[in-house]
Amino acid sequence: MQPGLVDVPVLSDALGSIGVVEGAVLLPFDVKRFYFIHSVPAGAARGSHAHRYLHQLVLAVSGSVNVELDDGVTVQSFALTSPAVGLHIPPGYWRTLTDFAPNSVVAVLASHEYDETDYIRDYDEFLSWSRRA
Ligand code: T46
Numbered sequence: 001m002q003p004g005l006v007d008v009p010v011l012s013d014a015l016g017s018i019g020v021v022e023g024a025v026l027l028p029f030d031v032k033r034f035y036f037i038h039s040v041p042a043g044a045a046r047g048s049h050a051h052r053y054l055h056q057l058v059l060a061v062s063g064s065v066n067v068e069l070d071d072g073v074t075v076q077s078f079a080l081t082s083p084a085v086g087l088h089i090p091p092g093y094w095r096t097l098t099d100f101a102p103n104s105v106v107a108v109l110a111s112h113e114y115d116e117t118d119y120i121r122d123y124d125e126f127l128s129w130s131r132r133a
Contacts, residue, residue: 001090003069006057010084019083021109029055029111036107040100047095049121055111059086063104070094072130092133094126
């Protein structure tokens, strides 16, 4: 499955805006976990791993971040600059998050509970795994 940008409906009025992710409507997976990344120091990179079976929707709910996705052959880069557009990352992509704007908050909706055995944190192991898959 390919990664892709997902438009998130945002309802705005004089009091502000609300973005709504209804998993069954927007996502090809059921959401079992929500976590968020914040207080990232300037210049820091996060990620540098792949998941064997996890699907995720990554949203820069405040600020912006760059997400690089590598399937072992091709590298794609996505600039997330708005809470109205998320990035669906299917299993099998080595991801690197960089260029966090100051005070960014990155929210992640995930298809499964946390499971360290789902992570591949060594790039050479990832390449071997992705060639076999
Ligand atoms: C991903 C990117 C976008 C937990 O105990 N439970 C959790 O639900 C998560 C997400 C992490 N952790 C622990 C595991 C590590 O000891 O928190 C520590 C930091 O996690 P990690 O180094 O994996 O953080 P990131 O920002 O590199 O990656 C996270 C997610 O782990 C990962 O799934 O795709 O955000």
